[in-house]
Amino acid sequence: MKYTEGNTVKQQAIDEELLVNGTKGKKKVGDSGMEEDDECPGPTMIDFISQMPDDILVKILSLLPLKNAVITGILSKRWRFVWPYLKRLDFDGSDALDEMDEKLCVVEEAKYINQVNNVIRSHVSPTLQFFRIRFNLDKTYSKDIDDWIRYAFDKKVELLELNLFERHHKPRDTKDNYDLPLPLLEGSMVHLSEWPSSSSMVVETLSLKKLLLMRVNVSEPSLIGWLKNSPRLETLYLYGSGLMTKVNVGGRDINLKHFMLMGWAELQSISLCDFDLEKFMYIGREIEISLTNLSKLKELDIGQVSVGLNNKVFSMISCVASTLEILSLDIDRQKEDIPINVPGFPVLPNVKTLNLTLPTELDDTIIEYIEIGKKCRSLETFTISLHWCAPITKKKTCSNIFGHCFKHVKISGYRGIRSDVQIALYMIGNAENITIDPSCHPYDLIELSESEAMKREEAGRSHAKLKLSSRVFHPQVKLVVL
Incomplete structure (x- = not known):
């Protein structure tokens, strides 16, 4: 059927409605612009998806990017209140950053902040499995980030990711990073303090299983506080942090299974002991690493810029040689010849x-x-x-x-x-x-x-x-x- 110039918009609106609600009982627009009966109706279109239970629709929407899932709210009344029950909120703004002009940075950051806050205000699910913030944000936005952390923990979040990476063309000094609040146990709740913007934050971290922090400053007291006050925390990934020159983690009250550290410029030493760690990864410059009484450690990944074949690295491996099953080494070449029988390199019976x-x-x-x-x-x-x-x-x-x-x-x-x-x-x-x-x-x-x-x-x-x-x-x- 040909559309006249005057009825094109109207017919398009009707077609869009038909995609959602089917064709049965609908009128079509004739060449004169008047509605007329459909004398030769085609097969009836039934919207099976909208008839599904809410929990199924929520699972379907969880497979879409968050922005697309939210847009489904305009399809019909049936869809309007589905996405607010999503248990995964992924605010990934990395695509926008890739094409961002430096002059538009502040505008885009403000736009991102508003988008996150708008979604949170409409979100009604009582729990969250996953909450991700991925955008170029520094400590200027500490108040908003604090609010998001509080919101995530109020929803008993299981996986929390704060990826506050800097733009490639303008690296950020670690002193400008957002500072992770210090958790202190107060009764059965955790009080997040130390940083001015977080002075009144009280949350419960019992549900947290996985924590990923990128370009977020973490102090040693803050690190230990999060580990000891999050009994279900099994995976911790830290990238590009400031405020810490040494990492000392140990004790039977630590339940961490996977621990990954990358890109810590100020870090000088790592000491891990006396807990059931299964995987450890360190990527960065050459530092002192001590691994003691880690009887469950199966996977070790060391990627130091200047590792080389030296006894210091091998003695570290020797402490966990009997339990390792996967070993990854990023080795820097040496100017001197390497001996065939490397002194001190251990036998690895289970790798x-x-x-x-x-x-x-x-x-x-x-x-x-x-x-x-x-x-x-x-x-x-x-x-x-x-x-x-x-x-x-x-x-x-x-x-x-x-x-x-x-x-x-x-x-x-x-x-x-x-x-x-x-x-x-x-x-x-x-x-x-x-x-x-x-x-x-x-x-x-x-x-x-x-x-x-x-x-x-x-x-x-x-x-x-x-x-x-x-x-x-x-x-x-x-x-x-x-």
Whole structure:
């Protein structure tokens, strides 16, 4: 049917209504602009979704971005009061930040604050499973952030994320970060104090299971307070915090299972002891780390900029060697040659997965690091991630490594340079299944353009297929080039 200029808007409104309420009993607009009977009605459209129970509709809306879920409130009266019962509130404003002009920053921040507050005022669910704030916000907005924290805990939130990251083109000094309030136990409630904007905050943290804080300042008393006053807290992730030079966590009243620390510029030492920690990750500069009496620790991820193969790191691993099942090390190359039998490196009897991130260069050889894999007596999966580093003046020579059979080996970041080829050929002779992945390491992607990364990846793939496939002589060795 053709629309005249005068009835196009009206017909469009009727069509939108039909999408929600079906076609039965509706009129259509004729060419004259008058309503007329539908003489040839089509199949009746029934809105099965709107007839579903509220709890089902809430689950459906929880799969949508929060903004889209809220918009469904304008569909009909039936939908108007569904989204306020969502148990997941995800205020992710990262997409807006990616395209934000610096001059519009203040306007966008104010807009984000209003959006969060408007949703909270209409939200009526008695509980929250998940509450996320993800936007560039500093301590200027402490009062609003405090209110959001209070609201989340009033709703007995289980997972709380405050990701107050700074814009990439204008890094923020840690002194300008929002300061996490200090929790103090008062009877059965927790009083959040110390910071002026939080002087009257009283909340209950008994429901909290997971806490993620990015670009949020955390003091040592505040950290301990949150751990001891949140008996169900199992996962804690802290990134880019200020106010703390040391982390000392211990005691049987700590229930933390997963603890991750990244990007702490002022941090000098970490000491963890006497609780049932299962996974620990630290990514940052080289510091003192002490792990004592952690009998449940199964996964360890250490990514220090200057780790290297030194006894300090290995002695730390020795304290938890008998329980580890997954070990990940981001290793910095050393200017001196690395000894074959690394002094002090422990035997790891239960490690099944070993992940090594290694720097390479044109004249460098890193095959000595395979010795770490040999210490893992139960090793099943061995992943080696290669990335480019600046050249050093002293060339390393390949040492004689005694044979050892690995089950599954993956080499990522393969480019076909001398060091890459050496480690690949060694694995072809000492592994059952080898996967070569030429994709660039994230470290390299920081410096490379998309086209350069694709060229490097294709060059590595072509080299692996041409040079490595012909070196597989044993029929039981399987080589896959991605």
